[in-house]
Amino acid sequence: MSHVSDEPYAEVIGDPIVQSKSPAIHGFWLTELGMDGRYDRCHVTADGLERYLSLRRADPAWRGCNVTMPHKQDVLPLLDAVEPIARRIGAVNTIVRGADSTLTGTNTDAAGFMEPLGSARFETVTVIGAGGAARAVLAALADAGTGWISLQNRSLDKAQALLAEFDVPGRAYGLGEQVPAADLLVNTSALGMTGQPPLPHLLDDVADGAVVYDIVTSPLDTVLLCEARERGFATVDGLAMLIGQADQAFARFFGTHPPRGEDQRLRERILSGQGG
Structure with missing residues (x-):
């Protein structure tokens, strides 16, 4: 769970997490844009969730994370702010770290x-x-x-x-x-x-x-x-929704929109099992 690097990064957390396609999606976009940065996956258990957020809050290189099951509801009380769409849905799937180390939760699924x-x-x-x-x-x-x-x-x-x-x-x-x-x-x-x-x-x-x-x-x-x-x-199909919600999160993490003109190549990469 520790991380030492000046390179900006984001990640996806969950338990289990090995099945997530998010690293393949965000990694493809970072490469296509030639950006410094990376997107990882991190296995976080329910018992380790609060410690994970405390460590990442203190890391200026960390831009935020996507949140998968079973943490989408459990992260709510651990955040400094929760945007209205996430409050309404009752779940957070994206956490963004601010320059002042505050953590804001939102939901890009809708x-x-x-x-x-x-x-x-x-x-x-x-x-x-x-x-x-x-x-x-x-x-x-x-x-x-x-x-x-x-x-x-x-x-x-x-x-x-x-x-x-x-x-x-x-x-x-x-x-x-x-x-x-x-x-x-x-x-x-x-x-x-x-x-x-x-x-x-x-x-x-x-x-x-x-x-x-x-x-x-x-x-x-x-x-x-x-x-x-x-x-x-x-x-x-479900990949269309997955890519659509990832677009919103990528912009929040890395400050720019992903190259959506390459969606077909991205799909082919994911379906071939590359980069995931």
Whole structure:
């Protein structure tokens, strides 16, 4: 956890952390820009979180970190300031160190989720899952003026409470229950992820011309996305959201925007397993 260097650096923390694709993304951008700096991964346990932040706070070379599970909520009371979007979502995924050694938490997941959707406004959306990722997605959809959200989850009470918290028009449904035809279907759950149970069949409740979006990154081509493409729906994979949220964090860490014209090369690098 110690670090001695004058080179500016940022990193991603979590437990576990070896699976993170963030070093590949940020490292690619730093190389493309020819910038001095680096982006690492650091394994931080729950017991070591407070000590980690104390050490990094004192390191002027440290620009900040991205935060993955299980620390997104636990870091909140350890920070000097938390930006409104992170307060609203209830989780921090990015910490930035100020020149005065203060630590500010924010959340780039909502912006990252919306980036591949552009300025599109969806009248009817189906969201699968009611966990931490769903909170960021609901915040983004609420801000985008979504007309109706069908939130499918095992626990109806949890789903309905989430809709009420984010003040979005909608209704909670059980997994696989018939819902209004959606212009956008989003899977925020772990269902369909490597080692997890599959999603129930969902595409019969998707309108013609709809977008199907799966934030799962392992595998990147989930069964849901493969079936959606076979049926002619536009699709968005989890790497699009990951790159979108990383863009926001990179600018905060290194003071410049990444070279997004190279997204295809970045994707190829990540999929080949290089740099990660």
